[in-house]
Amino acid sequence: MSASGSVSTVSRDDHLVLSSEDSSSPVESELELGLGLSLGGGGFIKAQQQASGGGGGGGQYARILTAKDFSSVVSSSSCLSSSSSSLSRGDYVAAGTKRSSDSVAAANGSSQVVGWPPIRAYRMNSMVNQAKSVASEEYNSMMENKRKNSLVEKTTDVCSKNSASAKGRTSPFVKVNMDGIPIGRKIDLNAHGCYESLVQTLEDMFHQPTTPSFVLLGSSVQEPTRPSKLLDGTSDYVLTYEDKEGDWMLVGDVPWGMFLGSVKRLRIMRTSEATGLEMSLLFLVDGRDDLEYCTHMKFRSMGTCNFKYGDSNPVS
Amino acid sequence: MNYFPDEVIEHVFDFVTSQKDRNAVSLVCKSWYKIERLSRQSVFIGNCYAISPERVIGRFPGLKSLTLKGKPHFADFNLLPYDWGGWVYPWVEALAKSRVGLEELRLKRMVVSDDCLELLSRSFVNFKSLVLVSCEGFTTDGLAAIAANCRYLRELDLQEIEVDDNRGQWISCFPDSCTSLVSLNFSCLKGEINLTALERLVARSPNLKSLRLNRAVPLDTLQKLLMRAPQLVDLGIGSFVYDPSSEAYIKLKATLVKCKSIRSLSGFLEVVPCCLSAIHPVCQNLTSLNLSYAPGIHGNELIKLIRFCRKLERLWILDSIGDRGLGVVAFTCKELQELRVFPSGVDNAAVTEEGLVAISAGCPKLHSLLYFCQQMTNAALITVAKNNSNFTRFRLCILDREKPDPVTMQPLDEGFGAIVQSCKRLRRLSLSGLLTDQVFLYIGMYAEQLEMLSIAFAGNSDKGMLYVLNGCKKLRKLEIRDSPFGNTALLTDVGKYETMRSLWMSSCEVTLGGCQTLAKKMPRLNVEIINEDDQMEFSLDDRQKVGKMYLYRTLVGPRKDAPDFVWTL
Numbered sequence: 071m072s073a074s075g076s077v078s079t080v081s082r083d084d085h086l087v088l089s090s091e092d093s094s095s096p097v098e099s100e101l102e103l104g105l106g107l108s109l110g111g112g113g114f115i116k117a118q119q120q121a122s123g124g125g126g127g128g129g130q131y132a133r134i135l136t137a138k139d140f141s142s143v144v145s146s147s148s149c150l151s152s153s154s155s156s157l158s159r160g161d162y163v164a165a166g167t168k169r170s171s172d173s174v175a176a177a178n179g180s181s182q183v184v185g186w187p188p189i190r191a192y193r194m195n196s197m198v199n200q201a202k203s204v205a206s207e208e209y210n211s212m213m214e215n216k217r218k219n220s221l222v223e224k225t226t227d228v229c230s231k232n233s234a235s236a237k238g239r240t241s242p243f244v245k246v247n248m249d250g251i252p253i254g255r256k257i258d259l260n261a262h263g264c265y266e267s268l269v270q271t272l273e274d275m276f277h278q279p280t281t282p283s284f285v286l287l288g289s290s291v292q293e294p295t296r297p298s299k300l301l302d303g304t305s306d307y308v309l310t311y312e313d314k315e316g317d318w319m320l321v322g323d324v325p326w327g328m329f330l331g332s333v334k335r336l337r338i339m340r341t342s343e344a345t346g347l348e349m350s351l352l353f354l355v356d357g358r359d360d361l362e363y364c365t366h367m368k369f370r371s372m373g374t375c376n377f378k379y380g381d382s383n384p385v386s
Numbered sequence: 387m388n389y390f391p392d393e394v395i396e397h398v399f400d401f402v403t404s405q406k407d408r409n410a411v412s413l414v415c416k417s418w419y420k421i422e423r424l425s426r427q428s429v430f431i432g433n434c435y436a437i438s439p440e441r442v443i444g445r446f447p448g449l450k451s452l453t454l455k456g457k458p459h460f461a462d463f464n465l466l467p468y469d470w471g472g473w474v475y476p477w478v479e480a481l482a483k484s485r486v487g488l489e490e491l492r493l494k495r496m497v498v499s500d501d502c503l504e505l506l507s508r509s510f511v512n513f514k515s516l517v518l519v520s521c522e523g524f525t526t527d528g529l530a531a532i533a534a535n536c537r538y539l540r541e542l543d544l545q546e547i548e549v550d551d552n553r554g555q556w557i558s559c560f561p562d563s564c565t566s567l568v569s570l571n572f573s574c575l576k577g578e579i580n581l582t583a584l585e586r587l588v589a590r591s592p593n594l595k596s597l598r599l600n601r602a603v604p605l606d607t608l609q610k611l612l613m614r615a616p617q618l619v620d621l622g623i624g625s626f627v628y629d630p631s632s633e634a635y636i637k638l639k640a641t642l643v644k645c646k647s648i649r650s651l652s653g654f655l656e657v658v659p660c661c662l663s664a665i666h667p668v669c670q671n672l673t674s675l676n677l678s679y680a681p682g683i684h685g686n687e688l689i690k691l692i693r694f695c696r697k698l699e700r701l702w703i704l705d706s707i708g709d710r711g712l713g714v715v716a717f718t719c720k721e722l723q724e725l726r727v728f729p730s731g732v733d734n735a736a737v738t739e740e741g742l743v744a745i746s747a748g749c750p751k752l753h754s755l756l757y758f759c760q761q762m763t764n765a766a767l768i769t770v771a772k773n774n775s776n777f778t779r780f781r782l783c784i785l786d787r788e789k790p791d792p793v794t795m796q797p798l799d800e801g802f803g804a805i806v807q808s809c810k811r812l813r814r815l816s817l818s819g820l821l822t823d824q825v826f827l828y829i830g831m832y833a834e835q836l837e838m839l840s841i842a843f844a845g846n847s848d849k850g851m852l853y854v855l856n857g858c859k860k861l862r863k864l865e866i867r868d869s870p871f872g873n874t875a876l877l878t879d880v881g882k883y884e885t886m887r888s889l890w891m892s893s894c895e896v897t898l899g900g901c902q903t904l905a906k907k908m909p910r911l912n913v914e915i916i917n918e919d920d921q922m923e924f925s926l927d928d929r930q931k932v933g934k935m936y937l938y939r940t941l942v943g944p945r946k947d948a949p950d951f952v953w954t955l
Binding site for chain 2: 192
């Protein structure tokens with residue numbers, strides 16, 4: 071089995087758009103997207119897809135949008151070589167990915183063998199059982215009881231500390247700011263059922279002919295008029311949001327419904343500043359001195375940061 | 387040799403606690419042998435078939451604590467038929483007949499019946515501690531017997547056990563007079579549990595330090611238990627499903643803040659996949675965190691949690707944490723010593739070499755690793771070896787069998803070679819990915835302290851296995867599957883196997899003839915051929931390849947409890 075980069079064999083039918091219903095069954099729709107930096111300084115998306123209906127026995131998993139189009143890109147040799155050269159430096163390595171979609175195909179296609187992977191039978195069985203766990207049923211019925219009539223699509227918001235928002239969003243509009251543009255906008259999140267729609271709207275809202283087009287996490291970029299900057303490893307912006315706990319997160323990390331329940335505001339951030347987002351991006355590559363991102367992030371109990379380059383003022 | 391009376395020497399021996407040291411002490415002279423054996427309280431038997439219970443009891447009449455291991459390691463992965471062996475009943479029976487005052491029994495990969503537990507509970511007045519890991523064969527009836535009859539029970543610890551028949555009343559069998567519990571772990575039980583009885587039990591156990599609940603224990607009960615046991619050091623949460631505006635949850639948050647002693651956290655067997663903020667206050671003191679049975683917690687939440695865990699020494703997690711999350715671990719957990727990353731059960735695993743490199747750079751104290759990943763590169767392993775030469779346990783499992791370095795398309799010989807060369811204290815190693823004989827050359831050359839080696843789908847020829855057998859002087863356990871090693875490798879140094887505990891070879895190239903030759907030459911080895919296909923005839927064709935062979939040194943000859951499909955040569 072070769073590992074040369076090639077297009078994922080997962081069919082388009084697997085493009086499941088996350089709805090709030092999906093997010094109500096916690097185990098069944100699990101998605102994780104991450105942002106990584108390569109040495110080239112640009113960002114590229116790591117889409118971690120979880121094949122639906124795989125043999126391993128997890129529940130079904132939904133994936134966002136065309137992010138997997140990036141995965142085929144990501145497995146191209148340019149990304150791989152840049153990553154491996156970063157490895158040789160012995161520095162902390164930013165989370166990148168060399169997701170080879172071939173290996174997905176291979177994993178899907180390779181024969182099952184007894185005792186492989188070497189996981190204790192007890193652990194295997196418990197993972198299978200948890201996929202159909204009672205928890206999701208309990209959780210669903212609990213949320214059913216809480217669900218009130220509402221005009222908006224309700225999210226399964228259980229993480230709110232704010233009791234008001236436990237009953238649903240008080241206002242569907244959130245502020246959106248883009249770095250470098252003094253005037254912010256407001257966007258109605260409830261008008262969108264998914265990330266793709268949100269991202270497209272934002273792109274339309276903020277796209278200016280003079281600025282390079284930005285690619286947002288999970289945006290569908292396969293329109294011929296807007297070539298993806300990710301392809302040459304230089305996207306300039308990422309879409310982030312502040313959640314109810316004051317943390318800045320990458321948009322697209324959680325199921326849509328959950329996102330709706332926790333987002334307070336959005337920020338289209340320059341990639342260079344996004345190096346602070348989530349610790350993996352703290353691993354500085356190429357001597358970036360711009361640590362201003364720290365002031366935008368609220369890291370709890372961080373103490374001193376051991377950054378090699380420049381100085382920092384973590385807000386604790 | 388003896389300038390002191392025996393009592394003085396015995397007192398000195400009290401300070402010699404490790405079994406290895408005590409074994410060494412007993413070899414010095416007859417007198418020391420005698421003093422040592424009479425004063426030995428704790429015995430570890432790595433292979434229950436290497437010796438008989440009667441001989442153990444004969445040598446160590448003062449025995450109080452016995453640890454036994456039964457099935458070989460690959461039995462964990464369904465490579466061994468169910469009835470192969472490892473029954474503990476004969477041991478308990480022999481101990482019960484003797485005058486041994488057994489207080490502690492620790493079993494791993496053994497078959498334990500309800501009768502056995504019943505006998506155990508009735509035979510030893512001072513029985514205090516039962517620890518079962520990866521065992522099978524009993525129901526909650528057996529647990530009820532232990533609960534009811536062991537008056538001074540301190541520890542009941544069940545790890546990774548399938549107990550099917552589960553009626554939650556066993557917990558009610560602890561008498562009201564039982565107030566001695568220190569550790570109770572029933573997290574692997576699947577069924578309901580009598581919550582009131584559990585609450586009362588915890589309430590009357592002032593010494594309780596470790597409590598691991600199963601999924602049937604809901605949040606409000608958890609809160610009540612914590613109120614009664616704020617001194618807990620180790621907590622395993624069962625169900626963490628809640629309504630955030632409920633009083634139960636608010637109470638729990640408040641209670642958790644008061645539990646300042648908790649250092650170890652696990653479980654979350656059922657969990658709502660967001661907002662574990664109730665746990666955050668506990669995190670800052672945690673030294674051990676096991677979320678490997680909590681797929682309901684997705685990567686983002688994991689990362690948030692980890693950011694608080696700055697004192698973590700041990701972390702067991704699912705690969706849903708991703709390379710990004712491992713970066714967070716590397717940044718935050720500077721005290722980390724042991725890391726296990728398990729696959730979350732989906733085809734497309736979520737960690738790669740990136741995460742491992744980050745960890746190796748960020749966690750200088752890390753020495754024990756189990757890492758299931760999607761891919762690995764030689765460059766990454768070389769970097770890991772440069773960053774960290776402390777590894778004592780290094781187990782890498784690339785989920786795609788025989789997968790090469792995806793960048794260079796080369797085998798991973800150089801990467802693993804770097805690891806063994808750098809980590810001079812390496813005791814345990816598991817290999818995966820595409821590997822040739824070359825990696826075994828490196829292992830034989832450099833892995834001087836290696837005691838256990840696991841090989842799967844690796845190597846090209848007998849030379850590979852020979853490099854290992856010749857080079858690794860301290861090798862105790864070797865387990866090989868699906869690798870092209872045959873009779874030459876098996877038979878070149880037959881004496882080696884008496885210096886080892888055991889050798890497992892399955893789906894390799896050894897033949898019946900080869901095994902028979904070995905068995906003939908080495909009478910103190912049991913060479914078992916496990917033939918589970920229904921073509922039951924053991925054909926006498928020497929050239930027939932052996933499906934599964936398990937050999938181990940023993941002082942008591944072929945075992946008498948071997949089932950039909952096991953043929954001891």
